[in-house]
Amino acid sequence: MADLAERIGEFDSGEQLEAALSLPDHLRDALWRVSSAKLGPIPSSGLIVCGMGGSAIGGDLAAAALGSRLSKPLDVVRGYGVPSWTNPDRAIFCSSYSGNTEETIACYDAAEAVGARRIVATTGGRIAELARRDKVPVIGMPAGLQPRAAVGYTFAIAAEVAALVGAGPAIRMEIDSSAAHLDVAKEALLAKAAELADRIEGSTPLLYGCGMTVPVAYRWKCQINENAKLPAFSHHLPEMDHNEIVGWAGAAAGAYSALFLEDRDQHPRERQRIELTAELVGGAAHDVIRLETEGETRTERLLWSVMLGDLLSLELAARAGADPTPVKLIESLKQRLGRP
Known part of the structure; x- marks a missing residue:
């Protein structure tokens, strides 16, 4: 069968194949972006990752990579608020690629209500505006990707934040070596x-x-x-x-x-x-x-x-014969929902 790039190229409007093959570069760039944010250790009793879709899966994958090496809880929340048991000493990491995910913004506000320490990762949008207003640290991600194609960023940043809040050891050397492994593979x-x-x-x-x-x-x-x-x-x-x-x-x-x-x-x-x-x-x-x-x-x-x-x-x-980029049903749903 012909090369995948040839077969999908005519209708891959958002260059999703290129994005998928760039995972090693995304991982390395994510590590650089966390270092550039110059965040210090954050005392906490554990980490809650708030996000949806491609932003949330990074938290799940970070927890899986750490596995038994986790020394504190690492929970992933997909919804409109933090759990009822959330204490002020729990760190809250709000991950929204677009910066406009309404559920994650609601979690950001809920974290403020309980007095928890917050960290944000985004390309911009409303959550970046709120974070700047509140002097909450922001780890920037590059724009131009579909959120699901930014998994290298959402995973590596979540893993780095987990280390910063003391939920598990730093695995940046593993992430870097994994990028090299994927280049070869x-x-x-x-x-x-x-x-x-x-x-x-x-x-x-x-x-x-x-x-x-x-x-x-x-x-x-x-x-x-x-x-x-x-x-x-x-x-x-x-x-x-x-x-x-x-x-x-x-x-x-x-x-x-x-x-x-x-x-x-x-x-x-x-x-x-x-x-x-x-x-x-x-x-x-x-x-x-x-x-x-x-x-x-x-x-x-x-x-x-x-x-x-x-x-x-x-x-x-x-x-x-499907264009992998558009998600018309999701966009239709958002339009019908309207703004919260």
């Missing part, structure tokens, strides 16, 4: 994305994560939704073995593909569950794929799988 990732698309094309993908790969499965689902304009769903093990697995008994033959994202850090019983679950759903599935993450460090493996999922979504978009 680009061609192999493009080939792997095409191989996966060959296997799941014509079916609805059900994406299953476990441990570190839970937010990755959700990222894949959202990227397929937004870039390829196709339905996709995600769940996680071991929980899906207590509910969703039964639904496969009533699945139309060949309608769904199951893709399990595996990683060496998963519990041995979780690995066994993946093997058995894959066997049990195989009879009804269009295809069953078990994919092992690649990389030396936990952060390398996480980001390798994120980049692969982004490229898979664009491969599926190319085959569907």
Whole structure:
């Protein structure tokens, strides 16, 4: 099959393929931007990341990369306020690529109400104006990307903020080495994305994560939704073995593909569950794929799988003849909602 750049180029109006392949550069630039903000340590009892969509997933991925190295809570909130248990000593990181995400602005205001220390990451917009007014530190992100394509920024900045507030160790060296790993892996990732698309094309993908790969499965689902304009769903093990697995008994033959994202850090019983679950759903599935993450460090493996999922979504978009940039239904919804 022809090169993905050739096949998607004629209708990739926002150059989403270029953005996906620039993930290593985005990671390095994000680290530089955090350093340039010159933020010092922030005493806290933990971190709450407030955001939506591509801004929120960075917090989920940062928590996954840190894993058992977290020494304080790192929670991600998608909504209009901070949790009722939020204390003034909890740091609040408001991440909004556009700067105009109404839910994140509401969280920013709610954090002020409880007296919590705030940090903002954005390209500008209303939240930047509020932060300047309140003398809240702002970590700038570059404009011109779709929010979901800024995942390298939202992830790396969230990880750096987690270190600044004492929620976990600094992993900037891992992030930097991961960028180098992805530079080398680009061609192999493009080939792997095409191989996966060959296997799941014509079916609805059900994406299953476990441990570190839970937010990755959700990222894949959202990227397929937004870039390829196709339905996709995600769940996680071991929980899906207590509910969703039964639904496969009533699945139309060949309608769904199951893709399990595996990683060496998963519990041995979780690995066994993946093997058995894959066997049990195989009879009804269009295809069953078990994919092992690649990389030396936990952060390398996480980001390798994120980049692969982004490229898979664009491969599926190319085959569907879909422009990956516009999200017309989201824009229509916003117009109908009006301003808060």
